[in-house]
Amino acid sequence: MSRCLVTGGAGFIGSHLVARLLAEGHSVAVFDDLSLGRREHVPAAARFTQADLLDLEAVEKAVDGQDAVFHLAANSDIDFGRRQSDRDLRQGTLATYNVLEAMRRRGVKKLVFASTSAVYGETPAIALREDYGPLLPISLYGASKLACEGLISAFAHNYGVQAWIYRFANVVGANATHGAIFDFARKLKKDPKRLEVLGDGTQSKPYLLASDVVDGMLFGFSHAGDAVNLFNLACEGGTSVAEIARIVVEEAGLSGVAVSYSGGKRGWVGDVPFVRMDPAKLAALGWKARHDSTEAVRLAARAVVAQVAQSASL
Amino acid sequence: MSRCLVTGGAGFIGSHLVARLLAEGHSVAVFDDLSLGRREHVPAAARFTQADLLDLEAVEKAVDGQDAVFHLAANSDIDFGRRQSDRDLRQGTLATYNVLEAMRRRGVKKLVFASTSAVYGETPAIALREDYGPLLPISLYGASKLACEGLISAFAHNYGVQAWIYRFANVVGANATHGAIFDFARKLKKDPKRLEVLGDGTQSKPYLLASDVVDGMLFGFSHAGDAVNLFNLACEGGTSVAEIARIVVEEAGLSGVAVSYSGGKRGWVGDVPFVRMDPAKLAALGWKARHDSTEAVRLAARAVVAQVAQSASL
Numbered sequence: 001m002s003r004c005l006v007t008g009g010a011g012f013i014g015s016h017l018v019a020r021l022l023a024e025g026h027s028v029a030v031f032d033d034l035s036l037g038r039r040e041h042v043p044a045a046a047r048f049t050q051a052d053l054l055d056l057e058a059v060e061k062a063v064d065g066q067d068a069v070f071h072l073a074a075n076s077d078i079d080f081g082r083r084q085s086d087r088d089l090r091q092g093t094l095a096t097y098n099v100l101e102a103m104r105r106r107g108v109k110k111l112v113f114a115s116t117s118a119v120y121g122e123t124p125a126i127a128l129r130e131d132y133g134p135l136l137p138i139s140l141y142g143a144s145k146l147a148c149e150g151l152i153s154a155f156a157h158n159y160g161v162q163a164w165i166y167r168f169a170n171v172v173g174a175n176a177t178h179g180a181i182f183d184f185a186r187k188l189k190k191d192p193k194r195l196e197v198l199g200d201g202t203q204s205k206p207y208l209l210a211s212d213v214v215d216g217m218l219f220g221f222s223h224a225g226d227a228v229n230l231f232n233l234a235c236e237g238g239t240s241v242a243e244i245a246r247i248v249v250e251e252a253g254l255s256g257v258a259v260s261y262s263g264g265k266r267g268w269v270g271d272v273p274f275v276r277m278d279p280a281k282l283a284a285l286g287w288k289a290r291h292d293s294t295e296a297v298r299l300a301a302r303a304v305v306a307q308v309a310q311s312a313s314l
Numbered sequence: 315m316s317r318c319l320v321t322g323g324a325g326f327i328g329s330h331l332v333a334r335l336l337a338e339g340h341s342v343a344v345f346d347d348l349s350l351g352r353r354e355h356v357p358a359a360a361r362f363t364q365a366d367l368l369d370l371e372a373v374e375k376a377v378d379g380q381d382a383v384f385h386l387a388a389n390s391d392i393d394f395g396r397r398q399s400d401r402d403l404r405q406g407t408l409a410t411y412n413v414l415e416a417m418r419r420r421g422v423k424k425l426v427f428a429s430t431s432a433v434y435g436e437t438p439a440i441a442l443r444e445d446y447g448p449l450l451p452i453s454l455y456g457a458s459k460l461a462c463e464g465l466i467s468a469f470a471h472n473y474g475v476q477a478w479i480y481r482f483a484n485v486v487g488a489n490a491t492h493g494a495i496f497d498f499a500r501k502l503k504k505d506p507k508r509l510e511v512l513g514d515g516t517q518s519k520p521y522l523l524a525s526d527v528v529d530g531m532l533f534g535f536s537h538a539g540d541a542v543n544l545f546n547l548a549c550e551g552g553t554s555v556a557e558i559a560r561i562v563v564e565e566a567g568l569s570g571v572a573v574s575y576s577g578g579k580r581g582w583v584g585d586v587p588f589v590r591m592d593p594a595k596l597a598a599l600g601w602k603a604r605h606d607s608t609e610a611v612r613l614a615a616r617a618v619v620a621q622v623a624q625s626a627s628l
Contacts, residue, residue: 085418089411093461097403104399121467133447134544137464138471143534147461149409150451153435156398158450158583187600230448 002095003027005066005151007024007099008051008073009046010037012175015169016210017070020218022245029061036076036177053095056084059102070108070217071099074144077178077257078118079268081140092144092153100155106298111165115149117205117275118142120166130167139270149230149265154228155232164221166213169234169277172300174307175208180241180267184248185308194258198267201242205275206234209296212289219287234277235289241267247294249299267288317341319380321367321413322387323353323360326489327428327482330524331384332360334532340516345376350390350491367409369623373416382424385413388458391492392432393582395454406458407465411449414469421542426478426535428465431519431548431589432456433481441592443543444457456490463544470541474618478535480527483548483591483607488621494555495615498562499622508572509563512581515573519589523610526603535599537600548591549603553611555581561608565615 004021008014009030014037021028022045028048042048053057053073063069075081076093081088095111105109118129121136124196138144155161178183187195208216216233223229242259265273279289291299308314318335322328323344328351335342336359343361365372367387377383389395395402407526410427417425434442435450441583445533451457469475490496501509522530530547538545556573563571579587605613622628 023474033458071504085415085469085473086411089408089465093407094403096522097339097400101399119464133445135447135449135460135464136467136542136544138468140468140472142464143461143468146464147457150449150457150460151403151435151454154452154454154457154584155399157436158401158454228450230450270468 001043002063002067004068004070005029005031006061006070006072007031008038009039009067010034010041011072012177013171013210013213015041015175016070017214019043020214021045023067023234029062032073038141041175053098053192054090056102059167059181060105063102064106066108068097068112069103069108070112071096071220072114074114075141078139078141078270080125082127082270085140088140093147096148097151100151100161101218103161104155104159106177109160110162112217113148113152113154113166115165116142116169117167117169117277118272119146119149122272123140125274125276127276129278130232130281138272153169153228162227164224164229166217166220166231166233168213169208171210171213174298174303176304180244181248181304184245185252185304186314188248188252188254189314192254192257196263197241197245197259199241199261199273200263200265201245201261202240202265203209203267203273204238204240205270206238207234208232208233208278208289208295209291209299212291216282216287216289220282220285223285225237232277232279233282235280235291235293236279239293243294244297246247247298248301248305316377316381318382318384319343319345319376319381320384320386321345321500321518322351324348324353324355325386326491326522327485327527327550328386329355329489330487330619331528332384333357333390337358343376346387355489367412368404370412370416371599374419374618375413378420380422383413383417384426385410386428388428389455391505393585394453395539396584399454402458403456410462410565411465414465414475417475418469418473423474424476425466427462427466427480429459429479429481430456430592432482432586433460433483433615434462438584439588439590441590443592444546445596452586467542468605476541478538478543480531480534480545480547480587482527483520483522485527486610488523488617490618494558495618498559498565502562502566502568502571502628503622503628506571508548509559511555511559511573511575512570513555513575513587514577515559515575517552517553517581517585518552518607519585520591521607521610522603523605523613526605528602530596530603534596534599537599539568545596546591546593547596548593549607550593551607552590553607557608561612562615562619565612565619565620569603
């Protein structure tokens with residue numbers, strides 16, 4: 001049993017991680033500004049601090065005495081990051097610097113970080129390995145995560161922090177706050193007759209259930225012991241947006257929905273339309289996602305449709 | 315003839331670039347906070363603004379109406395960046411964000427950026443190509459330059475900025491403000507009998523004369539037309555620190571100097587001891603450094619020894 005801080009612990013992936021850490025008997029503290037996260041996602045068994053990662057003193061206080069920090073907090077809305085060009089810089093890069101600096105000042109040595117396939121930018125249609133280069137992200141979100149990876153690597157070398165960096169595939173599941181499944185479920189709740197899809201529907205990416213993401217993060221954390229451990233956290237293959245639309249419609253119990261496409265190969269500027277990731281590096285240590293991409297989408301659609309149906313605000 | 319802004323134009327590489335741009339008939343403005351740069355390096359023909367890149371309003375004013383921005387300003391002292399962990403974040407990452415944001419607001423479209431081999435981190439002993447990965451820098455300086463590359467790539471994709479990113483080898487020559495040659499020349503001026511060298515002397519890297527760096531930057535700028543153009547700016551091979559010490563001693567006209575080594579394979583924490591860079595990508599467009607690494611060291615040592623001898627403050 002150890003003491004863990006989860007930043008963004010009231011958010012989508014964070015809430016799954018917190019539940020899992022508590023179930024394993026760890027002592028868990030959550031740090032979240034509730035800009036995207038929800039207070040009700042944080043179980044009573046976890047200590048909760050509502051504060052901003054840009055407040056270095058608050059971060060120092062929160063990391064003090066922790067065995068490990070799981071740093072998941074970030075702006076997860078890529079499109080929003082484009083409209084306010086310093087959002088990812090502040091909530092991603094500067095926030096991560098503060099986490100690292102607070103750890104350095106308080107002597108906290110282990111950091112698990114949520115990075116993203118967006119660091120790869122727009123690439124050839126191959127299964128990307130962790131050593132793919134050059135890294136030319138096309139979104140400010142991807143740029144910020146790349147900046148964080150570099151900062152973490154430098155802090156590891158200079159100040160003895162040990163790090164596990166995971167480049168996540170698209171993560172789906174209950175408690176999602178954004179993404180295609182969430183958007184489709186909300187749109188269908190408002191109008192069960194039609195569904196407008198951004199892009200031409202051929203965008204295709206690997207989807208991973210949040211429970212699998214949590215599982216992979218913890219597996220790598222206990223099985224990889226380098227100073228900096230960098231892994232894709234993904235499944236093989238992928239699922240197209242058109243398939244996702246079909247699955248969400250099915251899971252919503254609807255039929256005869258008129259699905260239309262806004263057109264263009266991207267959902268939005270900064271969207272990478274085709275992504276495949278090679279999960280071999282983490283697989284070599286013995287880990288594999290329980291669900292393939294399209295299974296993950298279906299299970300997530302089921303959970304999200306139910307949550308959206310129950311929610312008054314969505 | 316065009317209008318160019320050079321950030322860090324009073325600094326080491328900047329001063330060489332400004333002289334060259336003026337010689338080619340361009341209209342040149344210099345933006346420098348004079349933290350490392352020197353006012354006397356800026357020719358009278360260049361417009362000069364002393365200001366901080368963290369002052370976004372000042373940056374906006376400076377970029378307004380420019381055809382291109384050459385963004386060279388940064389903390390160039392890697393070891394200092396370790397002792398003050400937010401120095402490279404502020405003077406590198408945030409300053410570069412401001413340059414990009416100012417360009418976006420004022421509609422300036424062309425950016426030439428000084429990156430570094432330090433983004434590669436500690437790598438196998440191979441000639442590194444631009445597509446080498448993973449990029450795990452071991453210095454905060456390298457981390458910041460990697461962050462800047464990502465920001466530039468994202469701004470290029472989202473806001474139509476066109477960029478030329480050069481990963482510099484070690485740059486040497488007159489007006490240097492740091493580096494082995496400069497340090498050795500200063501030490502020998504103080505005590506011509508002995509020279510202490512950081513590390514064991516086997517550290518070996520490619521050295522490029524500032525004049526060659528300027529030449530390569532301008533060559534790529536006029537010969538590469540992608541949205542983001544990423545190049546190593548380097549020569550083949552490299553020179554060891556022990557060789558540099560020998561050359562500086564010779565160029566200082568000294569003999570019988572007792573050279574001692576502090577030991578250890580690195581000069582300092584964050585120093586990458588062995589670097590080789592593959593210059594083939596820029597070479598394929600037709601550019602090659604005029605001087606090889608050891609020639610560059612000798613010519614630079616000659617110039618730096620003369621400057622140090624003349625200076626009262628060094």
